[in-house]
Amino acid sequence: MPSANLRHYKTRQKCHAYRGPLSTRRPAGPAVAASFTNPAHNVTLSLWLLVRGGADLTTQSDQAQWSVEGLLDLFDVQADGPDRFTGDTGIAGQDDRQVVEGTQVVAQAIVAAAKRFPDKSVRSAHAVFSRAVMVGPPVELVLDVVAEGRSTATAIVAVHQNGRRCLSVTVLADVPTDDVIRHHLSRPDVAAPADANVFEMPMIGRELRLVDVVDVNSPDEVGPPELYAWLHYDPIPARDDLAKALVAYFTGHLGISTTMRAHPGIGTAQAHLTVSTAPMTISVAFHEPMRWDGWLLYTHESTQVGAGMSYVRGAVHAEEGDLLASFAQESLIRPLRTSDTTIDSKSRF
Numbered sequence: 001m002p003s004a005n006l007r008h009y010k011t012r013q014k015c016h017a018y019r020g021p022l023s024t025r026r027p028a029g030p031a032v033a034a035s036f037t038n039p040a041h042n043v044t045l046s047l048w049l050l051v052r053g054g055a056d057l058t059t060q061s062d063q064a065q066w067s068v069e070g071l072l073d074l075f076d077v078q079a080d081g082p083d084r085f086t087g088d089t090g091i092a093g094q095d096d097r098q099v100v101e102g103t104q105v106v107a108q109a110i111v112a113a114a115k116r117f118p119d120k121s122v123r124s125a126h127a128v129f130s131r132a133v134m135v136g137p138p139v140e141l142v143l144d145v146v147a148e149g150r151s152t153a154t155a156i157v158a159v160h161q162n163g164r165r166c167l168s169v170t171v172l173a174d175v176p177t178d179d180v181i182r183h184h185l186s187r188p189d190v191a192a193p194a195d196a197n198v199f200e201m202p203m204i205g206r207e208l209r210l211v212d213v214v215d216v217n218s219p220d221e222v223g224p225p226e227l228y229a230w231l232h233y234d235p236i237p238a239r240d241d242l243a244k245a246l247v248a249y250f251t252g253h254l255g256i257s258t259t260m261r262a263h264p265g266i267g268t269a270q271a272h273l274t275v276s277t278a279p280m281t282i283s284v285a286f287h288e289p290m291r292w293d294g295w296l297l298y299t300h301e302s303t304q305v306g307a308g309m310s311y312v313r314g315a316v317h318a319e320e321g322d323l324l325a326s327f328a329q330e331s332l333i334r335p336l337r338t339s340d341t342t343i344d345s346k347s348r349f
Contacts, residue, residue, distance in 0.1 A: 068205030107245035114241035219267035
């Protein structure tokens with residue numbers, strides 16, 4: 001499959017209007033090559049499709065795998081007029097969830113701001129999630145430039161889908177200067193990646209290992225409200241904006257699990273089934289320079305939960321010890337309302 005940049009294609013069963021970060025590997029089992037042409041974008045896609053028992057071709061998400069290369073391509077939003085960008089949502093994950101990761105859209109907002117301010121470096125992004133972004137229709141990112149000077153710039157990125165505003169991201173960019181003073185939080189002294197527990201979160205090119213935790217979703221794994229996660233990406237993007245987008249992407253993945261870990265009998269395995277959970281805000285600050293090799297250590301600490309909301313703060317260190325980013329997350333953790341049970345669990349917020 002020479003290209004994984006899926007934009008529009010049609011099969012006998014479904015019509016998708018999105019691009020997914022698909023694997024370029026030929027799938028195991030009987031398969032045929034197929035190509036689809038989208039005249040509106042002048043794009044032709046060639047890919048392998050599984051044949052199940054000689055029946056119709058299908059392109060369901062259980063045959064498409066996420067990959068780091070495809071994810072980076074998804075982050076790389078395209079200009080669509082002055083201060084406007086468009087991006088795709090990708091495909092549903094292996095659990096077939098139809099809700100897009102909020103940090104995926106934050107990553108797209110970071111790239112959009114970096115393209116709008118090409119002479120500056122994105123230093124922070126602060127997102128508030130108002131509505132879920134659903135898998136399928138593209139997102140539109142509209143930048144409201146609040147200020148743009150020689151040293152700093154600020155923009156509010158409004159993200160719309162189907163004409164509705166789903167989230168707002170305030171982005172600060174600046175021109176880095178020489179140090180006056182410098183210090184940073186030391187990397188926690190925890191088990192090395194080789195001694196941590198492998199955790200399956202399938203994505204080609206990504207490895208995840210947890211310190212002192214086997215199953216982060218289990219309500220039976222109880223401990224202090226903290227989590228340490230080693231993450232390895234291949235490839236590591238050379239572009240500064242994509243590197244920051246990739247670092248930001250994982251900041252929302254384990255915050256709710258961190259909070260629940262301190263409470264017996266509750267875990268993220270119950271999310272969207274008996275408990276309503278959702279990230280509501282994400283803040284990420286990037287610390288220059290944004291460069292690393294090897295593993296990243298994501299530290300999570302839940303400092304408070306109550307009244308239906310939790311707060312988690314964290315840091316991202318390179319394996320060598322440099323502090324690359326700091327982040328915070330507010331999340332909703334509430335009983336599942338009776339009305340929510342009428343919504344399929346794969347589409348719940």
